[in-house]
Amino acid sequence: MLPVAIDETGFTADLGRRHADLFEAFYRHPFLGGMRDGTLGREQVLHYVGQDHAYLTAYVRCYGLGLTLSPDREWMRFFHDSVAYTLGEEGQAHEALCAFAGTAYEDAQVDRLAPSAQAYVDHMSAAGRDTLGVLVAALLPCPWTYGWAARRFAAEAAPGEDHPFHGWWSFYAEPSGGEAVATMRSLLDGLAAGAGPAERERMERAFEVSCHHEIRFWEMAWSLEDWTPPNGG
């Protein structure tokens, strides 16, 4: 299932089409497979929650970088609303996973990013020192992949209330997530239309790299990645 409708045009529609294979790899990753069939292990769930909590903190900081790059109040409103949503609502998704694991949310939080999460955060932060277009291109795969995957799973399987990860899936399938992506995409399409070829290329690259990081974030939690040197140190 493509992340874009057949008749959609514009910068982000082209990106979604070009990287449909990465969206598919995201969806097919065994971590998300385990979230679909309910077989994911408690340890992997908790690794994800700890890392994702720290990731979201960094993501909010990137919205702050976006505020400083905002050319007008429409952009400021977008970042303001996005910060409020991420700080106010997104914890619900983590709460649902902690309930599954039988762990208090506070106990799942960690103060050290694993290598793959650190790499993703560094990539987004660096984009925030480039232009607004490059920053938003780096931020877009995050809500786009999650919303797309959750709506796809809802359409394919409609997980019931008894599904162990029902709360997580239903949070990301909410229409408000799709609306936020539509707003972000149309703002980014506008920036791309006014960007020169060199900046547009950096935007495309930032988007593609974030798609890869999204897949690697699953792999990180799936493999319980930490900083232990290979070969046992």
Ligand SMILES: Cc1ncc(C[n+]2csc(CCO)c2C)c(N)n1
């Ligand atoms: C690694 C990772 N990628 C994406 C999301 C989902 N997400 C994070 S911020 C945001 C936008 C709204 O604030 C969305 C949808 C996540 N939780 N963790």
